[in-house]
Amino acid sequence: MQLAAHEAQDLHELAMSCVNSITNMACFMNAVQDAELKAILQKHFPLHIQDYNMKAEYLSKPEGTAAKLPVPDLAQTLQSYVQGPTAVSPVAPRTSVQLFNDREIATAYLLTLKRSGREYAWAAMEMSNPGLRTFLEDAFRMSSRHAYEVWQWMVKKGYYPLEPAAQTTLNTLGGMYQTVQQPAAVH
Helix, strand or coil: CCCCHHHHHHHHHHHHHHHHHHHHHHHHHHHCCCHHHHHHHHHHHHHHHHHHHHHHHHHHCCCCCCCCCCCCCCCCCCCCCCCCCCCCCCCCCCCCCCCCCHHHHHHHHHHHHHHHHHHHHHHHCCCCCHHHHHHHHHHHHHHHHHHHHHHHHHHHHCCCCCCCCCHHHHHHHHHHCCCCCCCCCCC
16 A cells, blocks of 8 residues: 555654664663663663564555554553652753763653654554554554653652642642533434
């Protein structure tokens, strides 16, 4: 099936993003010190390569690919997805860097995943090819799941704040919206 011009251009941009992500991850895996973060990167790395290869196939073969991107389960490692205030380590940009530290690696990877997830979702909404649309939806979910895993690691290390919303905020917002009864089915 031939790609539409906008599909080819979107895939080109997404493939370039993959080149960047994979190259950075290869560097990060050599520099990371924390064993848990290294294991996360090593687990995600082959999935990013598969994602890139699938894009390359869509761009080079009229029929695309029959492969399906495996979307990992959403794994919760934090004891609570809304926990009490955590001590967050302060951070400032470094202006002279030879190697990234683990916090910088995790931050760079998390921001890459969040950006690529938005790009996948946006591109998927414009795809006329159903196989390509499904692939990009799966790529979005993969990015989302990977970002969740990295984010949880950052929360545990005190690199990302997580605290419950104030009850007064919840009361105010919760009081603004009322539920609606489903209308009777129209025949």
